[in-house]
Amino acid sequence: MAEIDNIPFCDRKATNRTAVSKSNNIEVMDKIGRVPFWKKAELAVTVRIKNGLAALTEFFTGIPSAEYTDRKRDRRIFVGRDGKVRIPLLGFQIAFGCNLKCEHCCLMNPFQSGVSSKEVLIDSFRRWSEILVPKKIYLSGGEPFLHPEITDVAAAVKRYFPHSRLDIITNAVLLPKIDDRILQTLARMNVHLNISIHQNTSEYLAALNQTLDRLRHFRLRYKTNDSFYGWQKFLETAETGEPIPANSNPATAWKNCSGHHCIAVIEDKLYRCNRLAYMIHALQAGEIGLEWSRVLSHKPVTPDNSPEEIRNYLRMRGMPECSVCPERPVQVPARQLSTEEVLRIKQHIRQKNKEAA
Numbered sequence: 001m002a003e004i005d006n007i008p009f010c011d012r013k014a015t016n017r018t019a020v021s022k023s024n025n026i027e028v029m030d031k032i033g034r035v036p037f038w039k040k041a042e043l044a045v046t047v048r049i050k051n052g053l054a055a056l057t058e059f060f061t062g063i064p065s066a067e068y069t070d071r072k073r074d075r076r077i078f079v080g081r082d083g084k085v086r087i088p089l090l091g092f093q094i095a096f097g098c099n100l101k102c103e104h105c106c107l108m109n110p111f112q113s114g115v116s117s118k119e120v121l122i123d124s125f126r127r128w129s130e131i132l133v134p135k136k137i138y139l140s141g142g143e144p145f146l147h148p149e150i151t152d153v154a155a156a157v158k159r160y161f162p163h164s165r166l167d168i169i170t171n172a173v174l175l176p177k178i179d180d181r182i183l184q185t186l187a188r189m190n191v192h193l194n195i196s197i198h199q200n201t202s203e204y205l206a207a208l209n210q211t212l213d214r215l216r217h218f219r220l221r222y223k224t225n226d227s228f229y230g231w232q233k234f235l236e237t238a239e240t241g242e243p244i245p246a247n248s249n250p251a252t253a254w255k256n257c258s259g260h261h262c263i264a265v266i267e268d269k270l271y272r273c274n275r276l277a278y279m280i281h282a283l284q285a286g287e288i289g290l291e292w293s294r295v296l297s298h299k300p301v302t303p304d305n306s307p308e309e310i311r312n313y314l315r316m317r318g319m320p321e322c323s324v325c326p327e328r329p330v331q332v333p334a335r336q337l338s339t340e341e342v343l344r345i346k347q348h349i350r351q352k353n354k355e356a357a
């Protein structure tokens, strides 16, 4: 906990303001054990509004809406007068594995394991803080609360990026087992939890309600996202269950991809897309099949690149490696893989790689 004691708690008074947000529907879903009809209606209306706005934008500007959004985003990535690159959002992936095994996981986490070491992460924060100024930072995984030194890691982010808001993206399943002191420390650091709800079973939601009560007790800010409904699948899978690369037109895959705004650092390298970063990491760790080797052609940037090179890389629209993603992601129901299924798939991948080697 040495890191925690040294950080300046500059945001401490912020925790005295409205400290928590509330989830609207969890208690209701807990009672009825399924997605309430107004949740489905809300999603349908949101999609229609978004499509309508996209069509209007296209009509008035003559620019396709996806292109319009990308141009707007590009304007927020620039080199400031101090020579540092401004970006709206930067992720640090601190864990590779996950306690859940979502079949629709776009980061291949059910097949991965391990965490980044604290020392490597802190050194990475130091190096990137000399060149990047992110408005918001998120710590992500897999499941970041699998990291045994998460408070030290969060404290180091606050020290090196004192002006960036810090979010932790979690499925919250491990939070009941987390020590009070850790939650208190995160609250004092004004960390926000971004909770993805991956199941709507009664037991899960009941446990989640208790967890949210605990967060409110510690005045730890959070927001919840329903990730069990309307989920899109971004990876193709073989009949045996393992993820397999698509053979898509990269431009179409990029255009229909909702993940190309997720800039992330993994093991000190900055990637335009965190999903691609995870594919490369999983392949190098032997956790997915050698048929993914196409992704190794991708060259991420490092803090040794110049600010202009980093800006240009982050403004890149479309990559040849996008061909491994499907052109049209499909909506799937959320499902958890069983431990046996994961073991069987991993065994199959290992066997296949051994034969191919």
Ligand code: SF4
Pocket (backbone or CB within 6 Å): 098, 099, 100, 101, 102, 104, 105, 106, 107, 109, 110, 141, 142, 143, 171, 196, 198
């Ligand atoms: S909780 Fe998130 S990271 Fe974990 S397996 Fe599910 S989708 Fe992937």
Ligand code: SF4
Pocket (backbone or CB within 6 Å): 253, 254, 257, 258, 259, 260, 273, 274, 275, 276, 319, 321, 322, 324, 325
């Ligand atoms: S590789 Fe391309 S298409 Fe695939 S997730 Fe990343 S940005 Fe999207």
